Amino acid sequence: MPNIKLMENALPIAPLKIAALDSCKDLGQKVNDYIVQFRQQTLKESLDSPLFSSYQLDNYLVKCNCPRFGSGEAKGLISESIRGKDLFIMVDVCNYSLTYKVNGHLNHMSPDDHYQDLKRIISAANGKAHRLNVIMPFLYESRQHKRTKRESLDCALALQELIDMGVDNILTFDAHDPRVQNSIPLHGFDNFNPPYQFMKALLRAEPELIVDKEHLMIVSPDEGAMHRAVYFSNVLGVNMGMFYKRRDYSTIINGKNPIVAHEFLGDDIHGKDIIIIDDMISSGESMLDVARQIKERGASRVFVCTAFGLFTEGFDIFDDYYNKGYIDRVITTNLTYLPPVAYEKPYFVVADMSKFIALIIDALNHDISIGAVLNPTDKIHALLKKHNESLGI
Structure with a gap:
């Protein structure tokens, strides 16, 4: 403690x-x-x-x-x-x-x-x-x-x-x-x-995951999540990339400007495991579109980490993307209400807060x-050291 x-x-x-x-x-x-x-x-x-x-x-x-x-x-x-x-x-x-x-x-x-x-x-x-x-x-x-x-x-x-x-x-x-x-x-x-809780839950779900620049990359789904991705990539010692959203500012649908396309900025992701990190999943369409594009660029596995899983449109689209191989894990915290059906999904992992x-x-x-609680860097480093020792790295 x-x-x-x-x-x-x-x-x-x-x-x-x-x-x-x-x-x-x-x-x-x-x-x-x-x-x-x-x-x-x-x-x-x-x-x-x-x-x-x-x-x-x-x-x-x-x-x-x-x-x-x-x-x-x-x-x-x-x-x-x-x-x-x-x-x-x-x-x-x-x-x-x-x-x-x-x-x-x-x-x-x-x-x-x-x-x-x-x-x-x-x-x-x-x-x-x-x-x-x-x-x-x-x-x-x-x-x-x-x-x-x-x-x-x-x-x-x-x-x-x-x-x-x-x-x-x-x-x-x-x-x-x-x-x-x-x-x-x-x-x-x-x-x-919650980056420490994300990594703890991910390594528990994927114990063979290799955390280094050759095997792992952090991706921000938009410019708003950049600060999360920058911190995460620096602490883990891996590279990062980002998508930015091109929106149609001439129309408003459901209270926001619709996304026309996601454009990627970053290194080659072919053959790497990817962690997409953001603060929330609302309907999930934006996050899943990013995951699909990452897979189409040749990524090995895609892990989605988000603090709040709201799932406002249900789980059907997530089931579909999982069955098509676009996503491998969805990791979210228990900070907000999660419907019982979420725990039954094979791709779903809860980071207990x-x-x-x-x-x-x-x-x-x-x-x-509360400085030690606010800054989880040392805990993440200790977690990675223990994980690497278990893999013999």
């Missing part, structure tokens, strides 16, 4: 509590179990001190929910005291599996509904928590992060609203554009990335540096 020595010598800022909303219950339970495990293994010598009276618990989860009235209106409810607690609220704004009734009609919860529930729980805390922290793996409205015409700036407004409600820290993962934090420059905003989140929460609760 990073910073374990610092944690053993640091006092928690306040007793820890985690409020996992219904949208994030499974992930919240896993995070809670890891924190329980961490603290049962602690080497602190003064646990009998009153300062540590609620340090080692069997459960840090707070009972909370947002019951709805028949009209569709709701209220936030916290079923136990959180006075003086360091409260972490977890919400998954992309969990479309939850439903509620409006005048007898069934509605699936949208990101707007989840965001409102988050505010309800913050309101139910009533300013009594010692500190409020929001863990929102997929940043609400983060795809609308800049203004190009007369448009709303939803993400920036949401961040400012949360700060105005008393939130101290906002934690997210692989934000579409982390510069949106400029809307709250004097408040806590941390953006974490629960331990990572538990480490972040534990470090912040002790009010110590």
Whole structure:
């Protein structure tokens, strides 16, 4: 565990509590179990001190929910005291599996509904928590992060609203554009990335993978994912390439300009394994078109790594591309809701993020540096060294 020595010598800022909303219950339970495990293994010598009276618990989860009235209106409810607690609220704004009734009609919860529930729980805390922290793996409205015409700036407004409600820290993962934090420059905003978890999951699924310039290459599917690909390729010590999207800016379809073609910039990829890295899969059409073109250029295997697997159009197109040999693995995290059918796919691999989140929460609760968690370079190097030793390289 990073910073374990610092944690053993640091006092928690306040007793820890985690409020996992219904949208994030499974992930919240896993995070809670890891924190329980961490603290049962602690080497602190003064646990009998009153300062540590609620340090080692069997459960840090707070009972909370947002019951709805028949009209569709709701209220936030916290079923136990959180006075003086360091409260972490977890919400998954992309969990479309939850439903509620409006005048007898069934509605699936949208990101707007989840965001409102988050505010309800913050309101139910009533300013009594010692500190409020929001863990929102997929940043609400983060795809609308800049203004190009007369448009709303939803993400920036949401961040400012949360700060105005008393939130101290906002934690997210692989934000579409982390510069949106400029809307709250004097408040806590941390953006974490999962490259270590990607490599760990990929090497577990493909134990014979050779990581060097002759056998592996990183590809960015567009210019927006360049910074992810540059970091990944530098840490792994391999080359990278990129596609850029030629769009038709004269028309708008489904809220965006349609892609006319993908153009590739980079070295020869013939015979190499390729990792395509991006922040999300929405419908998947753009990502899969890139994978098809890579295969047609002679790539050996294609692995898709993405933080958020939204799969808004289902899995049929992924099944088709897998059967045609265009993709070999799709690796995504469990930060957002994944339908049960995803786990049945032969190409699907989950990068579990629960331990990572538990480490972040534990470090912040002790009010110590999270630099080691923010920068996974050393962990990736250690993982590659162990992997190469197993291959005899």
